[in-house]
Amino acid sequence: MKDLCKCDETYDLKVDADIGxxxxxCNKCSCNFEILYVPISIELQSELxxxxxxxxEWIDWENDKIxxxxxxxxxxHNIQGLKLANRVKNELxxxxxxxxxxxxxARRHAKSIK
Structure with missing residues (x-):
């Protein structure tokens, strides 16, 4: 993973969802790692x-609203993500x-329309 990241050594990771x-x-330089190169099980890679x-799924992309x-x-989605992050932590x-x-x-947008 080091070759993909701008940091000298990467031991600080973040589980985060984004499109594409x-x-x-990397939690330091925000480099996105190709999941196949992360040293976790194939099963966990698949679930992630x-x-x-x-x-x-909570976003109406055409109208930029929830x-x-x-x-x-x-x-x-966040609850499932936290569980997956804990599994990544356990495997690593x-x-x-x-x-x-x-x-x-969704939470930010819901507050702005109230």
């Missing part, structure tokens, strides 16, 4: 990929610090 990106990022593909149950969809053991970055679009 894999779920693991499935999770990332559901990112933004769907009717968007806050709940985003919260469910003490070698890496792993944090989770939840999505906040």
């Amino acid at each position: 990106a894999d779920a693991i990022w 990929t499935k999770w990332i593909l559901k990112y933004g 769907v009717s149950n968007g806050v709940e969809l985003e919260e469910a 053991k003490e070698r890496y610090k792993v944090t989770f970055s939840p999505s906040t679009f």
Whole structure:
């Protein structure tokens, strides 16, 4: 993973969802790692990929607003993401610090329209 990151050594990772990106990022330089090169099980790689593909189901992209149950969809996505981040942390053991970055679009947008 070091070759992909701008940092000299990368031991601080973040699990974060974004469109068109894999779920693991350098928490220092924000480099997005190709999931195949992250030293975790194939099963966990697959689950992270499935999770990332559901990112933004709470967003009406054409109108830049949330769907009717968007806050709940985003919260469910964040709960699953936190569980996956904990599994990444467990598989990487003490070698890496792993944090989770939840999505906040629906919550922020819901507050702005009230």
